[in-house]
Amino acid sequence: MNPDRIVITKEQLATRVAELADQIAAHYSGSSEPLVIVTVLNGAVIFLADLIRGLPMRMKLGLIGVSSYRGGVTSRGARITSRLDPELNLCGQPVLIVDDILDTGGTLRLVQQEVAARRPTSIETAVLLRKPGKAPSDIKVQYVGFDVDDEFVVGYGLDYDGQYRNLPYIGALEA
Ligand code: IMP
Numbered sequence: 200m201n202p203d204r205i206v207i208t209k210e211q212l213a214t215r216v217a218e219l220a221d222q223i224a225a226h227y228s229g230s231s232e233p234l235v236i237v238t239v240l241n242g243a244v245i246f247l248a249d250l251i252r253g254l255p256m257r258m259k260l261g262l263i264g265v266s267s268y269r270g271g272v273t274s275r276g277a278r279i280t281s282r283l284d285p286e287l288n289l290c291g292q293p294v295l296i297v298d299d300i301l302d303t304g305g306t307l308r309l310v311q312q313e314v315a316a317r318r319p320t321s322i323e324t325a326v327l328l329r330k331p332g333k334a335p336s337d338i339k340v341q342y343v344g345f346d347v348d349d350e351f352v353v354g355y356g357l358d359y360d361g362q363y364r365n366l367p368y369i370g371a372l373e374a
């Protein structure tokens with residue numbers, strides 16, 4: 200049941216997530232408004248939980264559900280399955296979008312558009328993982344945990360067919 204190869208260990212994840220939190224905290228330290236963190240369900244929840252405990256500033260949390268149509272392990276487009284709480288005010292607030300992995304960019308394009316429509320003062324994006332060279336250059340991410348090879352990875356929130364999210368490390372599934 201376990202993936203065949205560990206790609207990022209539990210210790211490497213902890214170190215890097217703490218570094219990202221420090222970087223994000225430094226960036227928003229002068230903000231007079233609380234940071235609104237918009238998290239993409241379900242894959243980003245473990246990353247989110249570790250990240251925000253390293254953020255000392257005032258913040259609020261919003262969740263958005265996005266499902267990418269996947270044929271096996273390849274992305275074929277994204278759709279919103281659960282909308283952001285309409286009562287969560289984004290207008291005039293700084294927003295940080297948090298997702299698990301940037302692959303083709305379809306998911307983040309949708310979420311960035313959704314957030315932008317609610318007129319925040321700024322939008323930045325943090326992803327734990329990025330598969331280099333696949334997303335179009337207009338999909339901007341300011342914080343990246345790790346660049347990974349173009350292979351299917353699971354664990355620390357990421358799934359294959361709904362499973363493996365609870366693994367404490369990132370592993371690769373061999374085809
Ligand atoms: P994109 O829309 O193609 O950028 O894909 C992003 C979404 O697809 C992520 O939020 C993940 O949920 C999922 N995804 C992409 N690559 C992987 C992977 O290697 N393992 C697990 N999920 C992935």
Ligand code: MG
Pocket residue numbers: 239240241242243265298299300306
């Ligand atoms: Mg996802």
